[in-house]
Amino acid sequence: MLQHDFNRMRLAGEDRTARGAACVPRMIGEKLRRAGLRPTRQRLALGWLLFGKGDRHLTAETLHAEASAARMNMSLATVYNTLHQFTEAGLLREVALFGSKAWYDTNTGPHYHYYVEENDELFDIPEAMLPQLNLPASPEGMIVAGVDVIIRLKKAADL
Ligand SMILES: [Zn+2]
Helix, strand or coil: HHHHHHHHHHHHHHHHCCCCHHHHHHHHHHHHCCCCCCCCCCHHHHHHHEEEEEECCCEHCCCCHHHCCCCCCCCCHHHHHHHHHHHHHHCCECCCCCCCCEEEECCCCCCCCCCCCCEEEEEEECHHHHHCCCCCCCCCCCCCCCCCCCEEEEECCCC
């Protein structure tokens, strides 16, 4: 609690001296609180990497490498746990790829993905190019909870 108050004071001070500089950390803190997560130092740090740069697709390993590069001293296990907590709280969407690691998407709304196998790269299919799916009727007593579409891409062979 004391640490939290200290961070708030520090952020308020930064806001006065560097106008707008504290907006992202404050926005992350509020995002965590709204999702029912206590804004601990680690959650704030990883939240800053995840949510401070627009929509992103990352694996735990990528995020851990970014955290290390930013001199945030935390283990891969901590990164995994935090990603899991963010996903449970609805802040991230997990995208499971067959034969690949779990990916985490900051865009939690319904959308589909391209996956480039040779580059291990995941990105959104643009809205204008969404496939029209003709879904079968759900079995009795069931409704569709979600539809995951991953279109795997590879370089076309040179002709
Ligand atoms: Zn996505």
